[in-house]
Amino acid sequence: MAKQPNHQLSAMIERSRLSRGEVARRVHARSLEYGINYINPDATSVRRWCNGEQPRHPLPGIIADVFSAHLGHRVTGYDLGFGDSPDLDRPLLYGATFGETVEAVAELGRADMDRRAFLAAVPFAAAAGVGPSRDWLLNTLDQTPEPGPRVRIEDVTNVKNMFASFQDMDVMQGGGSGRLVLTAYMSEHVYPLLRRAFADDVRRALCAAAAEQTYLLGWMSFDNGEHGTAQRYLIQALRLAEESQDAALGAHVLAGMADQATLLGNPTEGRRLAQAGRQGLAAKAESPACMADLWALEARALAAGGDSKAATHAVAESERVFGTVRPETEPEWAKFIDGAYLHGEYANVFRDLDQPENSAEHARRSIDFARSQGRARRGAMSQAALAVSHLQLGELEAAHSAGVRALDLSRRVQSSRSVEAVQDVRRRMVPFGSHPLVADFNERTRVLLAA
Incomplete structure (x- = not known):
């Protein structure tokens, strides 16, 4: 097979404004510093690397060190197109x-x-x-x-x-x-x-x-x-x-982290992250929309942990704060924090608290907002929450209807959360056994997953 040009290395050389000969000289000098006296490339060697020849160990690391020293920031063999794996733990720090x-x-x-x-x-x-x-x-x-x-x-x-x-x-x-x-x-x-x-x-x-x-x-x-x-x-x-x-922006990021932690089964950390966001926001900035979101996500975490009283209080605080929002004063990133989103989150809170009447009320309000805005993802997730509330009330036919609407909306977007919401409805239908509506929903879900 013909070698593929190493465009990343060529781009790095161009960015550094070093000639190929100078790169070769610096690689040789750095090798000597490491006590390696057999590495002595020239401009032709560098040209071959740019043309796709893979330098042998330990050259990729030495070449990366040369560019790191010259540019003043970390450059890896991966950056230079030498195939080293990136450090995927680094972004966790x-x-x-x-x-x-x-x-x-x-x-x-x-x-x-x-x-x-x-x-x-x-x-x-x-x-x-x-x-x-x-x-x-x-x-x-x-x-x-x-x-x-x-x-x-x-x-x-x-x-x-x-x-x-x-x-x-x-x-x-x-x-x-x-x-x-x-x-x-x-x-x-x-x-x-x-x-x-x-x-x-x-x-x-x-x-x-x-x-x-x-x-x-x-x-x-x-x-x-x-x-x-x-x-x-x-x-x-x-x-x-x-x-x-920007403290409000930081609090918004913590809201996302809280949402993810709770969704993945760690509501204790989800609550703590939401609380950290609220504390930082209250001390340094004002964004009622972000505060309403943080309260809603704290409610989700509390509900997942089974604390009904605290979760209900958090929903009430979220609704209270959201009532003070003036959209024209909120940042662009807060535009999605609206009735469709928040009532959808409240529906999930009461779903997890096994309060289906309250869940259905908020799910319907979210659905109405989402429908008026053409927001299929939020509509799908709230239809799924509505379906679950019907199942909790023993209303299979109504649950099937809402579940089918969730399925149809999920097809319009690329969102694994929408699909997971539909799968949750399917799992909760299991106690209804072999009822024809259950079989029909299972088949519809299978088609969605296949697609």
Whole structure:
């Protein structure tokens, strides 16, 4: 087979502004520092590497060290196209410095673009949110930008303008719809900006814009069932939000982390993350929409843990705070926190508390809002919650009707959460045995999963 050109190495050489001969000389010098005297490449050797020849161990690491020293930030053999695996535990850590954060999120983005199947298999780490949420509250900052063309506020505006489009894509079509496009956009256009120089006000604005879209990448991954990937994006989004000094944005990221923790069976951590978000938001910023969301997610966690009284109180607090929301004063990322979303979450709270009348009431309100907005994902999930409430009341025919509507809506979006909601309805139908409606729903679900 013909060798494939190593475009990553060629791009790194061009970015470094080093000639091939200079790269070769520096590789030789670095090898001598390691006590290796048999490595002595020349410009032709570098050309062969760019043309696809794979240098033997330990050359990939030495070449990476050369570029790391020259560029002032970590470069790996993976970055240079030599096939080394990225460090997928690194994005679970809350970087002590801005430079560490930039490299962690950039490496995650590259791995997400280049090795999606590999990355999708990384596990969710149950306790990984403890340190980041604590450190976010402690608010420790640092800065180590790379020299280069200065980032202008116009560059940041361009990034922020893209956010609304990607968020609408997620809300209307599901997380699996635009995630690859957003991943490529962030890796190729946004994360490189974080390595450049900027004035302080531009730096904060850029970090906020990057945090918003890194959060959205995490949320899209979450909605698409890629929980290990989602967790890594969310932790790095939290760190970028800290750099932006936007407490509301950080609290919003913690809400996403809380939602994921509860969904994956750890409601204790989900509650703690939601509480951390509320504390930071109350101390440093004001966003009633975000506060309403945090209360709703705390209610979800409490309900999953079986605490009916506290969960009901949290729902009431969420409704109270949401009544004070003025949409025109809320940030763009908070637009989805509305009646369709919150009543859907309340329906799930009362479903888990085995209060089907309350669950059905909120599910219907969510469905009405979602239908008026054309939001199929939220409609599907709330129809599923309505179906479960009917099952809890012993109303199989009504549950079947709502379940079929959930199925039909799920086909319109790319969202594993919608499919999981339908599967939950199917599991809860098992006690009704071999009833024809159960058989019909099972067959419809099988067709959906096959598709």
